Amino acid sequence: MAKYVPETLQKGDLLPPEIQALVDEKKKKRSYAYNARSSPYSLLWTIILSIISVVYVVPIILVIINSFKKKAYVARNPFEIPTGKMFVGLENYKSGIEKIGFFSAFGNSLIITVGSVFVIILCCSMAGWYITRVSSIFTKAFYYLCVFSMIVPFQMVMYTLSKTADSLHLGNPIGIIVVYLGFGAGLAVFMFCGFAKSIPLEIEEAAMIDGCNPIQTYFQVVMPILKPTAISVAILEAMWIWNDYLLPSLVLDKTKYKTIPIAIQYLKGGYGSVDMGAMMAMLVLAIIPIIIFYAFSQKYIIDGVVAGAVKG
Amino acid sequence: MSKKELRPYFPLFALPTFIAFIIGFIVPLGLGMYLSFCKFTTVNDAVPVGLKNYSDMFKDPEFIHALWYTALFAIVSVVTINFFGFAIAMLLTKGIRGTNLFRTVFFMPNLIGGIVLGYIWQLIFNGILAHFDLTLTFSEVYGFWGLVILMNWQQIGYVMIIYIAGIQNVPPELIEAAKIDGATGRQILGHVILPMVMPSITICTFITLTNSFKLFDQNLALTNGLPGNRSELLSLNIYNTFYGRVGFEGVGQAKAVVFSLIVGVIAIIQLVLTHRKEVQQ
Structure with missing residues (x-):
């Protein structure tokens, strides 16, 4: 046990033995409780x-x-x-990639995820800020509808959404971004509103006095402040969209476009007997990009999840 | 930015989101509500039939089975996921060597999609059961526990992260004070830490509960409802009613409405509970 050295005393100063004993005992208790590394x-x-x-x-x-x-x-x-x-x-990899067109599925997944997340962040942060600053019956109703939409399970709108998207010809990787913006808006608007409320009005007023119009104020002042929330929203939406199976499988024209989850499910559903070797190879290819992404942005992902959970 | 100046910018700031929201949520929701009272095979040939879909739904034994199966699954997985998640979070806030590595590993399965997870675990369960000349789809009981294990593997890391944040927010002075008063480890856990992380517990219970109720991808990939739709959760049952049986679209939509109401009630209970907790603190 190291000697107890209070800040007011110099190293080497001796304490009266009875006090030293008390201090040692206290220190022992503290270290036992607080520093688990020393615990047995x-x-x-x-x-x-x-x-x-x-x-x-x-x-x-x-x-x-x-x-x-x-x-x-x-x-x-x-x-x-x-x-x-x-x-x-690598035989399984070759046959798997050929059977399901893995690279085109990967490309589609990437376009849809990146495109949707970008559009969601841009549009919903603007909408969130607008809703917070211009409070009217209309914007309040919009806000509560967004909150409500977070609770509604996808099965409720599954059939009608696929029909609506179909009639508007949104069944391609670009069109589906509109669907994702609509269905992902709930969480994003909710989180941006929550954060925009805490931005002091004075900052925006100062920008306005300096001659900024609302567009300049938004891009030069508000958006940088919203950045941490934007990262959280981006992580949460990206995790959802990249792995989503049901929505794209109903909305996309499956004969032309597949995402990775659809392609993997297709390997199972499309053939009578499943080629388990190819299945394993494709699972590996599906997991690898996620793990690489996770390795590089772990901190943001974990912080984003905590922020999303606490607000949601 | 003052209200007056920003208001004319509605088309730029809010309109894109608003239009997408109408296409992606409001219209499908309204149409879905309406169609639950209709008989239809496409949106255009809907004929109102009143409450017939709702009464047909409760005559469907598979739906009733799926309802109980889902409720039981949700209870078991919520309890196990939160118990293990909290236990691991307690360990990872003690300053043990390698905490960061453990946290990284436990959280990782969360990022993998439900379909992929389902097939990974199908391989494992079938590999184990093959030793007993069985498969996962032999009985609904195997499918049930298979899903519980899968969900634990996936979600323990998620709730763990939230619990760690909660536990780290407990002021150290409180724990110190309890120790000085002579509280044992168990007493500190029960009387100091648990009450302080109550908000995290409500959040995690809610997240795991709604996730279990809405579970679809994992169910589809792991057992696809086999044997004979006995391991079907509610979401998969609704999906199969829509796309597996011609002429039952209306019933499927009615099931979806009931399903939404169940999830909605759970959400409202959770909101009320959270608010009550916030008032107390």
Whole structure:
């Protein structure tokens, strides 16, 4: 146990022994409670958490292992390492990519996700700011409808939305952005409104006195302030849109355009017997971009989720 | 920016979102409400039939089964996800070595889409069950626990992140004061930490509850309702009513309305609870 050194005393100063004993005891208690690294359980917890972590990663490792296995063996021996005649190299990847047109699906997913998130951020931040500053019955009604739309499950509008989108010819990767803006507006407008309320009016008034019109004020003053919220909204909407299956599968013209989830489901639904090898390879290709993205923007993703949860 | 000056800019600032919102939400919602009282195969041939769809819906044994199956699934997964999520969050706020790495690993499955998750776990469950000459679609019970495990794997990390934020917001002085008063670890957890993170608990319960009720992709990929629609959750049941049976579109829409009401009631209860908690603090 290190010697207790109060700030007012110099190192080496001695305390009366009875006080020193009290201080030592107190210090021992504190360190026991606050610094779990010194607690005897710390190592145990680290080991337990490490084991859970391994269990957590195993499903993904398993898919990667099976993606190199001959398709007949995937369903029968999923837990074995592919060796000898089981190992097929990249064959599963080749056949999978060909069967579902993986790269065009990837391109569609990318266009739809990036396009929709960009449009949602731009339009909804403007709308959120407008709603907060111009408060009328109309804007209030719009705000509450947005909040309401967050609760309504997709099944409620599933059929009618696909028909509406169809009649407006929105069944392509660009048109679907309008649908995503409409259906994703609830969360985005809600979060931007919540944050725009906290921007002091004085900042905007100062910009106005300096001769900014509302458009300049928005882009030069308001938007930079809204940036943290914009990142949170972007993360939440991107996670939803990239992985969404049902909405694009109903809205898009599936013979021409597939997204990654649709393509993977197609591998299962389109053929009588599923090619498990190709399935595993495509699952790996679907996961890899997400993991790379996660590795680079982990902090933003986790902060975005916390912000979204607390406000939502 | 004053109200007067900004108001004329409506077409630029709010109109695009507003139009998209009408196309993507208001029109489908209104039309959906109307169609739930109609018999139709396309939007144009709708004939009002009053409440017939609603009475037909409750005569459908598969729907009643899906309702109970979903409720049970939601309860089990909400309890398990929140319990494990909270436990791991407690461990990860103790300053254990490797906390950041653990947090990263536990959160990761959240980013993977439901369809992909479903097929990953289908491989694992079928691989295990194959040793007993069984498959996942042998019984609805396997599908049930399969979905519970899958959802735990996916969502524990999500609620964990929210719980960690909540626990870190508990003022250290409070815990210190409790310790000085001689509280044991369990007492501190029960009387200091738990009441302080109550808002996080309501949020996480709500998120996991609505997610479980709305679950679709994972259900579709893991079992697709097999055997014989017995492992169908509500969302999948509604989907199959629409797209699997010709002439039942109206019933499907009526089911969707009831489904929305259930989710809406849960949401309102949660809002009321959150407000009550906020008043107390």
